[in-house]
Amino acid sequence: MTGVSLKPRAPFEARVDLSGLTPEVTGPLSLRELEHREVPCGGRSVKLAELFFLEGAPDGVLLVELGDVRLDGVGAGMTKGELIVDGNVGAFAGRGMSGGMLRIGGDAGDFLGSEMSGGRTELAGNAGSHAGAAGSGSRRGLSGGVLQIGGNAGPRAAERQRGGLITIAGDAGEGLATGMIAGTVSVGGSIGPLAGRGMKRGTIFVNAVPELPAGFIDTGTHELVALRLIARRVPELAAMLSGWTHARRIVGDTLIGGQGEVLAGVA
Amino acid sequence: MILNGVEIRDTFAEAFPMVGTRLIVTADTPEWALIAGRTTTGFATSVIGCGCEAGIERTLAPEETPDGRPGVSLLIFAMDFGSLKKVVPLRLGQCVLTCPTTACYAGIETGKRVPLAKTIRYFADGHQISKKIGDKRFWRLPVMEGEFVCDEDTGSVEGVGGGNFLILARSRGEALRAAEAAVAAMVQVPGIILPFPGGVVRSGSKVGSKYKGLFASSNDAYCPTLRGTVPSQLPDEVGSVLEIVIDGVSFEAVAEATRVGITAVCAIGAEGGVVAIDAGNYGGNLGPFHFKLREIMRNGAGETA
Numbered sequence: 208m209t210g211v212s213l214k215p216r217a218p219f220e221a222r223v224d225l226s227g228l229t230p231e232v233t234g235p236l237s238l239r240e241l242e243h244r245e246v247p248c249g250g251r252s253v254k255l256a257e258l259f260f261l262e263g264a265p266d267g268v269l270l271v272e273l274g275d276v277r278l279d280g281v282g283a284g285m286t287k288g289e290l291i292v293d294g295n296v297g298a299f300a301g302r303g304m305s306g307g308m309l310r311i312g313g314d315a316g317d318f319l320g321s322e323m324s325g326g327r328t329e330l331a332g333n334a335g336s337h338a339g340a341a342g343s344g345s346r347r348g349l350s351g352g353v354l355q356i357g358g359n360a361g362p363r364a365a366e367r368q369r370g371g372l373i374t375i376a377g378d379a380g381e382g383l384a385t386g387m388i389a390g391t392v393s394v395g396g397s398i399g400p401l402a403g404r405g406m407k408r409g410t411i412f413v414n415a416v417p418e419l420p421a422g423f424i425d426t427g428t429h430e431l432v433a434l435r436l437i438a439r440r441v442p443e444l445a446a447m448l449s450g451w452t453h454a455r456r457i458v459g460d461t462l463i464g465g466q467g468e469v470l471a472g473v474a
Numbered sequence: 475m476i477l478n479g480v481e482i483r484d485t486f487a488e489a490f491p492m493v494g495t496r497l498i499v500t501a502d503t504p505e506w507a508l509i510a511g512r513t514t515t516g517f518a519t520s521v522i523g524c525g526c527e528a529g530i531e532r533t534l535a536p537e538e539t540p541d542g543r544p545g546v547s548l549l550i551f552a553m554d555f556g557s558l559k560k561v562v563p564l565r566l567g568q569c570v571l572t573c574p575t576t577a578c579y580a581g582i583e584t585g586k587r588v589p590l591a592k593t594i595r596y597f598a599d600g601h602q603i604s605k606k607i608g609d610k611r612f613w614r615l616p617v618m619e620g621e622f623v624c625d626e627d628t629g630s631v632e633g634v635g636g637g638n639f640l641i642l643a644r645s646r647g648e649a650l651r652a653a654e655a656a657v658a659a660m661v662q663v664p665g666i667i668l669p670f671p672g673g674v675v676r677s678g679s680k681v682g683s684k685y686k687g688l689f690a691s692s693n694d695a696y697c698p699t700l701r702g703t704v705p706s707q708l709p710d711e712v713g714s715v716l717e718i719v720i721d722g723v724s725f726e727a728v729a730e731a732t733r734v735g736i737t738a739v740c741a742i743g744a745e746g747g748v749v750a751i752d753a754g755n756y757g758g759n760l761g762p763f764h765f766k767l768r769e770i771m772r773n774g775a776g777e778t779a
Contacts (some may be wrong), residue, residue: 370606391605410605432500432577432623433605433614435541440607466603 210268210289211241213259219277221249222297223258226280230288230307234267241265274313282309285326298335301328302342304352317361320354322347323371333358336380339373339392340366349373349390353443362399365392368409374443384411387467393444406460406467412447416455416471423459428473431456450474475768477736479744480751482767487732488755489763492521492551492635493558494723495588495628496531496581499570500545504533510576511546514569518550519670522689526552526561527635527721529667540579541623547581549667551635551721555586558630563593571597571615571622580610580628591615591624634763637720637728640678640696640752641739642712648747649714650674655742656718656735663734665727666720678717681756693754712749725763733770 211233224247233241242256255261263270267288271281274294282290283302292300295313302318305325314332320339338360339349348367356364359377369388378396386405393412403411404420416425430453438448451472458468475482499514501507511530518528527550534545550565552558570578571594578590591613595602598615604626605612611626641656643649657673660666668674683691694704696715701708708715718735722728736751753767 389604389606408603429620431614431621432541432543432575433612433621435543436577436612436623437605437607439540439542466601468603 209263209266210270211238211261211263211265212270212272213255213261214272215259215275216257219248219258219275222277222279223248223253223275224280225271225278226283226299226302228255228269229282229285230267230269230290231286233265233269234288236265238262238264274311276314276316279316281311282307282328285309295332299342300330301326301354304328306352314358318342319356320349320352320373321345323349323352323354325352327353327355329355329357331357333377334360334364334375336361336363337366338364338375339368339371340364348387355443359396360394365390368392372441372443384409384467387411391441391444393447395447403459403467403469405463405465407463407465409467411467411469412444413469413471414447416457417469419457419469420460420462422462422465423457423469424461426456426458428453428455431470434470448472475771477740477743477771480740480748482736482740482771483750483752484768485753486755486758486767487636487638487753487765488758488761489634489636489638489728489765490553490761491763492527492553492633492721493555493630494549494551494633494721495558495562495630496723497548497550497562497566497570497590497628498534498539498545498579498581499548500534500539500541500543500577500579501573502543502575504544506573506575507544507546508533510570510573511548513573514565515548515550515667515669516569518565519675521551521553521635525557526550526565527667527669528565529669529721531664531667532661541577543577549665549721549723551633551667551669553635555630559588562588562628563590566590566624567594567597571617571624574619577623578625579612580625582629582631585630585632587627588630589627592626594624631723633721633723634725634728635721636761637722637732637763637765638678638717638754639732639736639767640754641716641718641748642696642708642750642752643715644711644713644747644749646714649716652739652742652746652748653716653718655738659738660718660720660731660735663727663731665724666722666731668718669721670717670719673718675717675719678715678754681760696752707752709749715752717754728763729765729770732765732767736767736771 245252274292279297285307298316317335350370362380365384373392381399383402387409398417453473455471515528531547539545678693679690
């Protein structure tokens with residue numbers, strides 16, 4: 208194999224914060240140096256080798272075998288390289304990413320890809336709340352890059368998103384894209400209540416017209432050239448949009464003067 | 475040099491640097507894409523009088539365009555970047571934005587940026603919507619028909635303007651037939667346009683005039699009706715001369731178009747009434763690009779300089 212693999216020695220007794228353990232940080236280190244690197248675990252710092260069996264040679268690729276919901280901050284702050292998790296992760300995975308690729312084979316906790324500005328995060332399973340949203344105390348949700356969620360997303364996904372692309376193959380929870388400033392989010396399944404509340408700009412793609420807050424105005428069904436352009440230029444949306452010939456365009460949130468839009472496909 | 479009875483005169487075309495850009499214009503049908511292309515590149519034969527030189531480079535199949543609709547590729551050239559930045563948004567706003575079903579995209583990604591929707595988006599009066607895809611931003615402008623989609627800007631190239639050759643023929647009809655054959659062959663060459671009507675100029679010019687304020691005037695040395703009254707370049711058998719002017723994104727593209735065009739004319743040959751191929755120049759003192767006819771025809775387009 209290439210890169211370094213981390214295999215848990217035993218089930219974690221406390222939450223482990225891996226946010227400092229990114230491929231660009233570990234790449235220059237030797238395997239021995241990596242084993243001695245300390246990470247927060249519960250209320251103390253623990254050497255990586257106490258938590259994981261480490262194999263391979265650092266080269267910009269990290270593989271976490273047997274992921275665990277107690278692993279927080281996986282890939283947080285990544286700028287390059289590749290981090291692959293075979294299993295679940297905890298909260299804050301990919302937070303603040305600006306480059307590189309994070310692949311998670313299972314589910315993720317809250318704040319997946321929050322405040323991302325670049326790079327790509329791919330989640331096979333379900334995400335907790337606030338995926339691609341702004342973190343606590345921050346006004347900036349995902350502003351660049353791509354966050355792909357293969358399953359469902361919890362409440363408040365894309366909250367205060369201001370750029371980039373979030374795709375949710377399954378359902379989205381309550382308050383999707385609340386306060387969205389710009390960017391694009393697509394939902395393959397259903398959408399929970401209060402989607403787009405306080406939305407200023409940006410686009411939400413959905414397959415069927417959802418229930419929206421009072422500040423949204425239905426402008427009717429339109430044939431939009433932009434749909435064809437996006438379907439051809441954005442591979443992540445190609446499958447969803449290629450079957451659309453028209454879209455229902457619902458504009459909001461007009462209660463705050465917003466000009467965002469929900470585009471619901473019409474085949 | 476004689477090719478199929480046609481004299482290739484030992485001279486060269488003298489051309490100038492120009493700054494150019496390419497626009498991809500799409501529409502619901504090939505017909506409307508062509509209408510938009512023709513309108514946008516209309517009144518753009520000579521930079522002297524039109525501010526730019528423009529033409530349709532080629533038509534595009536749906537699979538070649540950004541939105542999967544039929545389209546045209548347009549090239550627009552100006553003398554400097556500042557002029558290009560002015561003429562392109564003007565033509566975009568008046569000729570593409572107004573044309574039913576069209577959208578407009580960048581056809582060149584490199585070089586200095588020429589504004590497209592970056593300028594004309596304000597037509598939407600605050601209702602314009604931008605969308606960033608990768609590193610590119612495009613705009614959606616609400617219009618009465620629906621939406622106009624347009625890239626924010628396009629790139630530019632330092633190209634070549636004023637490549638040319640002259641077809642000297644026995645009669646007007648024979649000159650026209652040879653010119654039409656040349657144009658039909660030359661438009662297949664990528665990266666060039668022939669900005670004059672149908673690709674052909676009947677009123678080639680010389681620099682200056684006896685009248686103050688005129689930068690150019692009729693090229694009397696090639697006017698058959700003046701033979702004998704001025705220092706003429708025309709033998710007695712020549713009754714008509716037509717010129718083909720070429721602008722291109724590179725020296726190589728213009729040279730290749732020149733070779734292809736002259737080859738097509740020479741295929742008609744002396745039997746078809748073609749007497750000679752000549753070229754317009756100013757003694758080599760004004761333009762840095764010299765297209766030497768005999769070298770081009772002897773060596774191919776890529777080996778002359």
